[in-house]
Structures are given as structure tokens and as C-alpha cells.
Amino acid sequence: MLIEKTLCKIFPKDWLEKTGKETGLIKRERKIHPAVMFWVMVLSYGVHLQHTLAELKREYENRGSTTLSDSSWHDRFTPELVLFLKTCVIHGIEHQSKGANRRLSEKLDFIKDVLIQDNTIIRLHESLAEKWPAVRSRKVAAGVKVSLLVSAVADGPKRIAIYGERTSDIKTLKIGPWVKNRIILLDLGFYKHQTFARIAEYGGYFVSRLKGSANPTIISSNEGCRGNSIDVVGKKVQDVLPKLKRKNLDVMVEIEFKRRKYKGKQRKSKAIYRLVAVYNEEKKKYHTYLTNVGVDHLDLEDVVRLYAARWEIELIFKELKSRYAIDKVKTKNPQVIEAMIWVGFLTMLVSRVIHSLVRSYVESQGKDIVRYTQMRWSKIFLEQASKHLTKVLKLCGFQNSYELLMDVYTSQALDPHVERKRLREGLWA
Secondary structure: HHHHHHHHHHOHHHHHHHHHOOOOOOOOOOOHHHHHHHHHHHHHHHOOOOOHHHHHHHHHHHHHHHOOOOHHHOOOOOHHHHHHHHHHHHHHHHHHHHOOOHHHOOOOOOOEEEEEEEEEEEEEEEHHOOOOEOOOOOOOOOEEEEEEEEEEEOOEEEEEEEEEOOOOHHOOOOOHHHHEEEEEEEEEHHHHHHHHHHHHHHEEEEEOOOOOOOOOEEEEOOOOOOOOOOOOOOOEEEHHHHHHHOOEEEEEEEEEEEOEEEEOOOOEEEEEEEEEEEEOOOOOOEEEEEEOOOOOOOOOHHHHHHHHOHHHHHHHHHHHHOOOOOOOOOOOOHHHHHHHHHHHHHHHHHHHHHHHHHHHHHHOOOOOOOOOOOHHHHHHHHHHHHHHHHHHHHOOOOOOOOHHHHHHHHHHHOOOOOOOOOOOOOOOO
8 A cells, every 4th residue: 555655645635625625626515525536537537547527427426436417527627627736736746856766877966957848739629729729720720738847857747837839839948047957958949049048047058959040150179080170160060060071079169149138129149058960870961969068077979868868758748648648638628628638747747656666666676677667657557547546545535335336326327318218118127
């Protein structure tokens, strides 16, 4: 029961009741209990055991030993439920951030964490196009953009936000003091020199691919080259790369950019960053990266390997969609959509907690934990989620008796179509 006790410690029954009242989910004592609703959604719908709200309602009735009318259940999917679930996600992230589920290598001992920022699109029913219009589409379409900041140390989300699909990627990244002593890995959707400057000014680091249209000036080289190498200092990067004979390039470059407007005025500024270029044999071209991490901290190969770690956030999005069904909500109700997106993240957070316990146990046995990958684990977690749900609700004091279970079964099995003619009617029952 260690797993279930840990889950109940993170999301205690009393805390869920208190949060349910504070967010307006529970306005007065009724049949809906926030703790039962929370765990049923997270460990039932979140792992895609129930595909519809009707199936989810029946699961709630089974686990909570109560009967509900359809209207009573559907009326719970309100902005207050969305706020309740979002508050639970924030609470779960804060708990996860307190622990170091992973250890950075000695090469990264100059920072506190490695962060990865990215977004993914979730397609919605076309009737929601007015509320959440899609970006590029020949027909009426709708979609939301889920923004995610992932922590390598916490092994999970650091910040989550939901935007309309037309919100540009760069506007989903809010730079502040939180970047200090941390490296943030950014793809081209977040490429902006103003952003890089602000990260550096707050004492943080970044690694980004160089935008194709960017053409900074090389001001110095970070490594010597043997043979008849060309002199690159003082030249533009785009002029140098086609002439290079070497496989790698590690230089310092100067970039000119415009600051954000202040009181109607916009001033020009300059910044010096490190540029790393590595020749890709398969694509027959250089992959170029821009960073403010110095040579004294990471060599060229380390910078490239670090940026490749961005693939981890793609795996998280794959996990959220393929395992926790955040893109499978086929409804016209915006509250249901938002609620189920937050449920997906809650399920992932719970999965991460159990995964951390599994890794700790394996490590205590003197075994290698590297092969216990998250994607492999998430599949195993789905298969065991129902068992965890039973034990968690038992710890919360919710347990079925024969009489209560029969009340639920007789309510669920009753055909709601009163006037419908039965073929066997008058023959046998």
C-alpha cells in the first residue's frame, strides 16, 4: 500500500474537499464527493479506461456507491470543475518540484536544472472554431495550444498553460527570474534575440537552433584547426558555412537586435553568444546552435547532445496523447475539453510519482535504472491503474457494501426508455 499511501499524501482527502469548496466545485454537501470524482477521473478517464462521460458516470457510481441522474453528472462539468482540476495540477507540480527525481551529471553542476519548452496542438470539434479557431485550414476547424515547460530534475512538468491555437509560440514563453542558474532548451518557434538577451540578463542559459535567416558576425574562434583552414573571424556565418572543410565549428558571434519598445521608443542592442555548427552526413548540411553556455562548462559535443535532449518533451506529448487521451475528447462542450486536458496532466503526474517509487526501489536493489524509461512505464501503469484506484479509495474511506452495490447496479441496468416495446413482453421476463 506504499504507492497508494504516497498518492493520498500528495492529494489528501481533506485537501481535495477543501479545494473543491474553495474553487466552487462543491457548493453544498451532496452526492458528488470531490475526492471520489478526482481519483475516478485521474485513474479511470485519464488512463482511457472510460471513453465517454456516461461511462465515467457509471464508474463514479460504482466507486462511490451512489446513484446520480444524468443531469446531475453533466452539470458538474463547469468552469468550477476546470478550476478545481487546474488547482490540483499546480499542487501536484509544486510537490514534484520539491524532490530531485533525477540527478544532473558532473558536467552540469554549474546549474540547478535543465528546462525544455514546447507546445502541441489538440484538434477540436468544428463547432468550437469561434472560440478556438485553427491557424491554417481550408475548412472550418478548431484547436487549442497546450504549452509545456518540462524540468529534467523533477522529471515532469514545471509549468502548463492552455492557449488558443493562433497564439504564437513566443508569447507562451514568459521569461523571468525563474531562469536563473538554469538552462532552457528552445526550438525555432521560440527563436527571438530579445528572449535570449532576457534569459542571460536574469542569470540563465539557453541553447537554440540558429534561425535560417540569422547571419551573425564571427568575432573569435573557440578552437584551433590544423591544416589549410579558412580564417573565419570577421566574416558572416552564412558566408562561412558553405566553404568549411571541417566537420565542426565552435566560435563566438556578435548579434545585433532591437529591444522591446519602451515609451514608444525602440533602441538597438548587441549581444555576444557562442555558435556551434556540426556537419550532418545524412542531410549533407551543418546543424547550427546558438547558446550562452561557455566553453569552460560544455564542449561542442556536449552542447549538441544537450539540445538533442529536447526529444524528451516530444515523448511527453506522445505519452499524453497516446496514453492519457488528451486529444481524444470528442465533445462540443469547452468545459469538458479543458477539464479532460487537466485530467490528462494529473494522470501523468500520478504516473510520475509511482515511476519514481519504482526507480528508487530498483536502485535500492543495486540495479541499473536507465532502462526504466517513461514510455515503457506508462504502458505498465495503464494496466495497473484500476487496482490503484480501488486501494486509494479504500484509504479515503470509500468502500462498497453489498447493499450499496446492488442499488447502483439496479439503477444502471434499468432501461431508461419507458415506452419502448420489448420483443419478449407477454411471453417471459
